[in-house]
Amino acid sequence: MSTASRAEVCAVACAEAYRDNGEVIASAFGTIPAIGVRLARHTFSPDLMISDGEATAVRGTWAVGGPADGDAEAWLPFNQIFNLVWNGKRHIMMIPTQLDIYGNCNISAIGDHARPKVQLLGVRGAPGNTVYHPTSYWVPKHSTRVFVPKVDMVSGVGTDNARKAGPAATRYHELRTVVTDLAVLDFTPDTGRLRLVSVHPGVTVDDVVAATGFELVIGSDVPHTRMPTAAELELIRTVIDPRTLRDKEVQG
């Protein structure tokens, strides 16, 4: 077994975000988070519910980039997804276009809202997701373009804005994990600021600092992100991503 690639380390870090989640919908955007949730369910988080990306919850473990070939276990049309979002039975991993020091996330547009320079998708479900259930983020390319001091518009609610909006916003607000191609981060409970948890093997703390457009909370001794086990690598390479789509998202 050759050593793990950076993409494989990232996939396992995404899987770790879903450890001990219990029985919730694991919604994951991007190839590497999709590998992560399947890996988590196949190994240490068997109770996760995973959709085929359309309207059906599917059992089993299938390859990314193709149709779900497991057995259907439930119906999850969009209407029901909103009910489950509001009920809190979900942990989503979204891809922010911008993410700031307090975890505010922008996926809506770049520039001024009334007349944006670039129109993206709009806020989508980000405002609701962040105030109703656990939310994590996946950043395929950690850079100062993504990690900005202040986002152009708040789609996903950060810790500072949740607190400002009061108990109705903070009650179920829980930003969990930010996985990037360089590191794993989370949020300090007291200040709500983004904190470096670990750097991936081959990455230094200085690399992360240089690629981040604001000051991170950094402890005195930052560990390395754990390496995938041999069994995890086997599963990723032969079952979950045999076509190595993960290398298109993260190289090295």
Add this chain to the structure above:
Amino acid sequence: MSLEDAVSQLRSGMTIGLGGWGSRRKPMAFVRALLRSDVTDLTVVTYGGPDLGLLCSAGKVRKAYYGFVSLDSAPFYDPWFAKARTGAELVSREMDEGMVKTGLQAAAARLPFQPTRAGLGSDVLGFWDGELQTVASPYPDAQGRTETLIAMPALNLDAAFVHLDIGDKHGNAGYTGVDPYFDDLYCLAAERRYVSVDRLVETEELVKAVPQQSIILNRMMVDGVVESPGGSHFTLSGSQGRDEKFQRHYVEAAKDPETWAAFKARYLDVSEAEYQSAVAEFAAEQAK
């Protein structure tokens, strides 16, 4: 009734809801009929896709209420909606996806608003120029704190347009795919309700063709039924997949005025029957 009959009952300045979701089971034949009409200055409520894009291409949208606008496959961003936004050609009432459902539910239940958490702490409040307010719960929580929530206003519609797979002439109609989306709510939220169907059948055939649970519209929820085979093209419906090649063709054509003029002449400045023939020709060309 015909597509033209339905659209002739609209007036400029109305608020219309468009069913479906992104590039999924959109009432595209109705949208094309709207493009052929002189109805304009519309306020549109939608889970947006190429329906909103096409209306923007003709400058018919004054204001849009939406949770997102997506083509659901690459390049994802609708080119005409993006042009309208970056050119500040429309007033945007962007909101969380769940807020659209909440606003339609409020209208369906004839309530002025429904509370929701979604939107709190985000910039959505700022996008609405004061049109969106909060409401304090009269019931304190267990710790004695007051929860202040978004008071999502009812999204009352002058008219709703939806497309379903099969229906009868009275307005009973069902879907055959995996998801009803929110078409029932759009109809309940609207004054005038129009449904196009791929197949118009007798009631007896409808109730045999789909499970009862799939008949999401009954005749109390519909004012006009139009038989429009392929009426959701190029978005998907239960009976056919998305025409990905044609959707990409639409996106490419939007890139410059000349290619758009050609696209418009071939597919939009024509009747629905001519559109469907032109689409079949395009598919044949692509298959060569």
